[in-house]
Amino acid sequence: MVYDDFMLIDAHSHINFLPFQQATQVIHSCKNVSGWILGGYNPKEWMSQKALKKEFPDKVWTSAGLHPWVVGRLADDELYEALEQLQFFSGHVDFIGETGLDKNFDNPENKQEESFKKHIAIALNYKKPLLLHIVGRHRDALDILNAEKDLVQRSVNGLIHGFSGSWEVAQHYIQLGFYISIGPGVLKKNFKKLRDTVKKIPLESLVMESDSPSDFSQKRYLGDNVLPEIISYLSEARQLSAEKIKNQMVENIKTLLTPIEGQNVR
Numbered sequence: 001m002v003y004d005d006f007m008l009i010d011a012h013s014h015i016n017f018l019p020f021q022q023a024t025q026v027i028h029s030c031k032n033v034s035g036w037i038l039g040g041y042n043p044k045e046w047m048s049q050k051a052l053k054k055e056f057p058d059k060v061w062t063s064a065g066l067h068p069w070v071v072g073r074l075a076d077d078e079l080y081e082a083l084e085q086l087q088f089f090s091g092h093v094d095f096i097g098e099t100g101l102d103k104n105f106d107n108p109e110n111k112q113e114e115s116f117k118k119h120i121a122i123a124l125n126y127k128k129p130l131l132l133h134i135v136g137r138h139r140d141a142l143d144i145l146n147a148e149k150d151l152v153q154r155s156v157n158g159l160i161h162g163f164s165g166s167w168e169v170a171q172h173y174i175q176l177g178f179y180i181s182i183g184p185g186v187l188k189k190n191f192k193k194l195r196d197t198v199k200k201i202p203l204e205s206l207v208m209e210s211d212s213p214s215d216f217s218q219k220r221y222l223g224d225n226v227l228p229e230i231i232s233y234l235s236e237a238r239q240l241s242a243e244k245i246k247n248q249m250v251e252n253i254k255t256l257l258t259p260i261e262g263q264n265v266r
């Protein structure tokens with residue numbers, strides 16, 4: 001793939017939550033964003049990613065995953081069936097996820113943990129990077145990740161999306177080969193911890209995202225404005241030119257999108 005005219009890549013988006021025609025229009029009309037990494041939600045949603053990928057093979061990167069919001073709501077047999085589908089679908093996508101742990105959502109019988117471990121096993125088996133969604137449970141998530149010897153040895157393991165934690169926590173993910181993806185939260189004054197973190201984090205470990213639309217009820221894509229705003233914010237916070245920050249983020253995305261060595265070819 002040629003990356004010459006790389007603009008900004010939205011490292012975490014759900015433009016496929018929009019109706020197909022509208023998502024197509026978004027992709028055609030964006031002035032600042034030229035690529036989208038989509039986060040997986042549930043099996044039905046994977047199909048809408050596939051449709052967009054077919055239309056825009058060089059602009060859309062797909063994933064398959066059962067979102068932690070979904071996992072706790074599934075009955076045992078439904079979860080088992082969805083994980084079977086995931087196994088089948090995973091050879092045909094760029095990333096595995098979203099997966100992880102979210103303290104604000106149902107987690108009967110530790111279903112989130114069970115699903116998370118299965119996603120990791122699949123990502124290792126198919127040699128694909130992971131998209132992590134971790135809210136309020138970083139310690140447990142890091143324990144699960146660190147227990148996977150093969151994962152610890154890989155140099156690029158994916159990204160943790162919508163990160164808002166401390167610099168100390170961020171360092172653990174970086175050590176494990178994850179990029180820290182920061183979203184529009186950093187633009188808000190009350191996200192003090194995140195604002196402190198982004199001052200300390202090496203630029204080589206950062207990517208940025210709109211997480212837009214973040215659920216099915218939102219009808220617009222905000223990333224074309226949000227991503228330049230994040231760059232402006234970082235430029236001021238880090239006292240570096242916007243150009244330098246943008247260029248480094250482009251480099252990071254290129255590394256992230258480089259297939260993991262020995263990746264099973266689609």
Ligand SMILES: [Zn+2]
Pocket residue numbers: 012013014039098211
């Ligand atoms: Zn998401």
